[in-house]
Amino acid sequence: MSDLPDLPYIADKPAPRESVDALRARIPGWGVDLDPADRPAVPREQHAPEGTGAHWDFPDRQPELSPRERSIEHSMLTPVFGTVAPLRGVSGAVRRYAYRYSEARAAHWLLLIAGDRIDSVGSHVKSFATLRPDNPLTETGLLAEFRYQGLRSRIGRRRVDGYHAWLDPIIVAGPWVVAGIVTVKLAGKLLSAARR
Amino acid sequence: MRAMVYRGPYKIRIEEKDIPRIEHPNDAIVRVTKAAICGSDLHLYHGLMPDTRVGTTFGHEFIGIVHEVGPSVEKLAVGDRVMVPFNIFCGSCFFCARGLFSNCHNVNPNATAVGGIYGYSHTSGGYDGGQAEFVRVPFADVGPSVIPDGLDDEDALLMTDALATGYFGAQLGDIHEGDTVVVFGAGPVGLYAAKSSWFMGAGRVIVVDHLEYRLAKAREFAHAETYNFAEHDDIVVTMKRATDHLGADVVIDAVGAEADGNLVQHVTAAKLKLQGGSPIALNWAIDSVRKGGTVSVMGAYGPIFSAVKFGDAMNKGLTLRMNQCPAKRQWPRLLEHVRNGHLKPSDIVTHRIPLEEIAEGYHLFSSKLDGCIKTIITTDAA
Ligand SMILES: [Zn+2]
Ligand SMILES: [Zn+2]
Numbered sequence: 001m002s003d004l005p006d007l008p009y010i011a012d013k014p015a016p017r018e019s020v021d022a023l024r025a026r027i028p029g030w031g032v033d034l035d036p037a038d039r040p041a042v043p044r045e046q047h048a049p050e051g052t053g054a055h056w057d058f059p060d061r062q063p064e065l066s067p068r069e070r071s072i073e074h075s076m077l078t079p080v081f082g083t084v085a086p087l088r089g090v091s092g093a094v095r096r097y098a099y100r101y102s103e104a105r106a107a108h109w110l111l112l113i114a115g116d117r118i119d120s121v122g123s124h125v126k127s128f129a130t131l132r133p134d135n136p137l138t139e140t141g142l143l144a145e146f147r148y149q150g151l152r153s154r155i156g157r158r159r160v161d162g163y164h165a166w167l168d169p170i171i172v173a174g175p176w177v178v179a180g181i182v183t184v185k186l187a188g189k190l191l192s193a194a195r196r
Numbered sequence: 197m198r199a200m201v202y203r204g205p206y207k208i209r210i211e212e213k214d215i216p217r218i219e220h221p222n223d224a225i226v227r228v229t230k231a232a233i234c235g236s237d238l239h240l241y242h243g244l245m246p247d248t249r250v251g252t253t254f255g256h257e258f259i260g261i262v263h264e265v266g267p268s269v270e271k272l273a274v275g276d277r278v279m280v281p282f283n284i285f286c287g288s289c290f291f292c293a294r295g296l297f298s299n300c301h302n303v304n305p306n307a308t309a310v311g312g313i314y315g316y317s318h319t320s321g322g323y324d325g326g327q328a329e330f331v332r333v334p335f336a337d338v339g340p341s342v343i344p345d346g347l348d349d350e351d352a353l354l355m356t357d358a359l360a361t362g363y364f365g366a367q368l369g370d371i372h373e374g375d376t377v378v379v380f381g382a383g384p385v386g387l388y389a390a391k392s393s394w395f396m397g398a399g400r401v402i403v404v405d406h407l408e409y410r411l412a413k414a415r416e417f418a419h420a421e422t423y424n425f426a427e428h429d430d431i432v433v434t435m436k437r438a439t440d441h442l443g444a445d446v447v448i449d450a451v452g453a454e455a456d457g458n459l460v461q462h463v464t465a466a467k468l469k470l471q472g473g474s475p476i477a478l479n480w481a482i483d484s485v486r487k488g489g490t491v492s493v494m495g496a497y498g499p500i501f502s503a504v505k506f507g508d509a510m511n512k513g514l515t516l517r518m519n520q521c522p523a524k525r526q527w528p529r530l531l532e533h534v535r536n537g538h539l540k541p542s543d544i545v546t547h548r549i550p551l552e553e554i555a556e557g558y559h560l561f562s563s564k565l566d567g568c569i570k571t572i573i574t575t576d577a578a
Contacts, residue, residue, distance in 0.1 A: 006440065006441070007440040007441060007442055008441060008442040008486075014439075014440045014442065016374050016399050017399065017400060017402075018399065020373075021568075023394070023399070026419065027394045027419050028537065028538050028539070029394065029395050029533060029536070029539065030394050030395070030397070031373070031394075031395070031396075031397045032533070032536075032538060033367075033392075033395040033396045033397075033529070034373055034396060034397040036370075038529070039367050039529070040367070040525050040526045040527075040528065040529045041295060041364070041367065041522060041525045041526065042532075044295070044296075045294040045295060046294060046295045046298065047293060047294055047499070048230050048294075048295065049288060049292070049293035050289070051339055052287030052288065052292055052293070052297075053271060053287050053335075053337045053338040054286060054287030054288040054292070054338055055268075055270065055337065056288055057288060058288065059220075059222065059286050059302060059335070060220060060221050060222065060268065062219050062220040063219075064534075065356060068305060069306065069384075070303070070305035070306060070409065071305065071306055071307050071308055073307075073308040074305055074308055076302055077305050078301070078302050078304060078305045079220075079302050080220050080284075080286065080302060080303050080304045080312075080334045080340060081303070081304070081321060081337065082318070082321045082322030082323035082324070083219060083322065083324060084249075084252050084322055084323065084324045085249035085250070085251045085252050085318070085322070086253070086254070091249075095247060096413065097245075097500065099306075103307055103308060103309050103499065106500070107502070109246045109499055109500045110499075112246035112247045112319070113500075114244060115247070116246065116247065116248055116249070117243075119204075119249060119250045120203070120205060120207075120243070120250055121204070122202065123203065123250040123251075124203070124204055124207075126495070127203075130373070134203055134204075134207065135209075138208070138209065138555060139203055139207040139209045139374025139555055140206050140207055140555065140559060141208075141555035141556040141557070141558050141559030141560070142559060143556055144557075144559040144560045144563075145554035145559070145563075145565070147556065147568035148556075148560045148565040148568070149565060150563070150565055153303050153564065153565040153566055153567070154564070157408060158406075159406055159407060159426065161406075161564070162301050173514075185377070196342025
C-alpha cells in the first residue's frame with residue numbers, strides 16, 4: 001500500500017459498506033424507486049392541467065360577504081378563501097394595518113405577530129365575562145403530565161430540551177402571575193382611594 | 197359540532213361550533229372520522245405562525261365521510277369515504293397546472309408565498325382544519341380522493357401529510373444509488389424520509405435526534421444508523437467522522453422551526469418568536485452535507501427571516517431543495533409501496549385519543565411525553 005492519505009484528500013469514492021444484494025435482503029423495498037422516472041413529481045414541473053380534476057379554466061368566485069383582507073402582492077381577491085375568524089377589534093385593526101405591507105417586509109409579519117398577542121390576551125380577558133372563562137390547567141393540557149408519565153419521560157433521559165425546560169413555565173405562566181399581581185395592586189389602590 | 201379551538205399560545209379547548217356551510221359551488225363538507233396532530237401544528241400551538249387567530253380550528257391531516265356537496269361537485273357523492281391532502285388547491289392556476297399543488301395561487305388571499313392549508317392560520321388562507329367533527333373542503337373535485345379498498349383508515353390518514361412529506365423529502369434529495377443520507381429529526385416525517393431513502397437506493401441512512409425512544413424507532417422502522425446529538429459535543433464533526441470526513445451526499449432537515457440544540461437559536465425563535473424558525477437543524481444540514489451535495493428541507497419554517505448559514509451553503513456549492521409537499525401527487529406511488537408491503541405507515545402511531553382530550557394530546561406531543569411519536573384523534577361522531 002502507498003502512503004496516500006485517506007478520503008476525501010484523494011479522488012476515490014468511499015467503498016460501499018454494504019453490497020446491493022445485502023441491502024436488498026435487509027431492507028424491504030430497497031431500490032424500488034432507484035429510477036427517477038418511478039418517483040412521483042418527476043419532472044418537477046409537468047404541464048398537465050387535464051389531470052387535476054378541475055373542470056374550469058378559472059374557478060367560480062366565492063362571494064365576498066364581508067370585506068376580506070389580502071396580501072398586496074395579489075392583484076385581486078382569490079376566487080376561494082377561508083372565512084373563519086374575520087378581523088375584529090383592536091387586534092383586527094393591527095392586522096388590517098399589517099396587510100398594507102408586502103410579505104417582503106418585516107413590518108408585515110411583526111405586526112401580525114403583535115396582532116396575535118393582542119388577540120390572545122384580549123380574548124383571555126374577555127373570557128372572564130363569559131360562562132366559560134379560560135382555564136389554564138385544562139387548556140394547556142398540563143394534566144397530561146400525570147396521565148402520560150411527565151416525570152418518567154424526562155428524568156434520566158438526555159434530552160436537550162431539558163436545558164431550557166425551566167423557561168417554559170415562566171413563559172406560559174408568567175403573564176398570569178404578572179396579571180394577578182397587577183390586579184391585586186390595582187384593587188388595593190382602588191380600595192384605598194375609596195376609603196379616602 | 198365539537199371542534200378544537202385555539203385560545204392563544206399553549207392554550208386550546210373544545211368548543212361547540214356551527215357545522216361549516218357550502219361557501220363555493222365546488223365545496224364539500226366532510227364529517228371527520230380520524231384526524232392527526234402534526235409536528236407543524238406545534239408551531240401554531242406555540243404561537244409561532246403569524247396571523248393565527250383565536251377561535252380557529254387546527255388540523256390538516258384528516259379523513260372522513262362526505263356529508264354534503266356543492267352544486268358543481270361531480271366526482272364525490274354524499275357517503276364517500278375520502279382522504280384529503282393537507283393542501284387546498286384549485287387544479288387550474290399557473291402553479292397547479294404544473295403540478296405545484298402546494299403552491300396554488302387561487303386559494304390563499306393572505307399570502308402569495310404560501311399556498312392554502314387546512315387549519316393553518318390566516319397566513320395559509322384562513323381555513324378551519326379537521327380537528328373537529330366537520331370541515332369545509334374546497335375544490336372537492338380536485339383535492340380529496342376516495343379511500344381505495346383495502347387501505348387501512350390510519351394508513352390513509354398518514355398519507356394526507358406525514359408519509360407523503362417524508363417520501364417527498366427523500367425525493368427532493370435526488371438520491372443516487374449508494375448515497376449516504378443523513379436525516380435530522382426522528383419524528384414522523386424524519387422516519388418516513390429515512391425509510392423512503394432506501395427505496396431510492398441509498399447505501400447508508402443515518403438518523404440524528406436527541407430523543408432516545410425516537411432513535412430506537414428509527415433503527416427498527418427505518419433500518420437506520422442513529423446518533424443522539426446530546427451525546428456528541430459537535431454533531432457536525434461527528435457526522436464528518438461517520439462519513440470518512442467527506443460529508444453526507446444528501447441531508448434532509450425533518451425538524452424545522454423548533455429545532456433544539458442551540459439555546460440562543462431556540463430561545464430567540466421558539467420562545468421569543470423573533471425568527472421565522474430556529475434553523476439549528478438546517479444549519480447542521482448545511483454543514484454536514486458534502487461539498488456539491490443536496491440539502492432537502494421538509495421541516496416547516498415561518499415567513500419571518502431565520503439566521504441561516506447561507507455562506508457555507510454558497511461556498512460548498514450546495515443544492516438546496518424544499519417545498520411544502522404536493523401530497524396528492526405522491527399518492528399513487530405510495531399506495532403501491534403500501535400494497536406491496538414495503539412499508540406500513542401506521543407502525544409509527546403511538547397514541548390514539550378522543551377529540552375531547554385534544555388539549556392533553558397537544559401537551560403530550562409538544563413535551564414529548566410517554567414515547568409519543570404520532571397521535572391520532574378520533575371523533576365521537578364517527
Ligand atoms: Zn403536517
Ligand atoms: Zn391552483
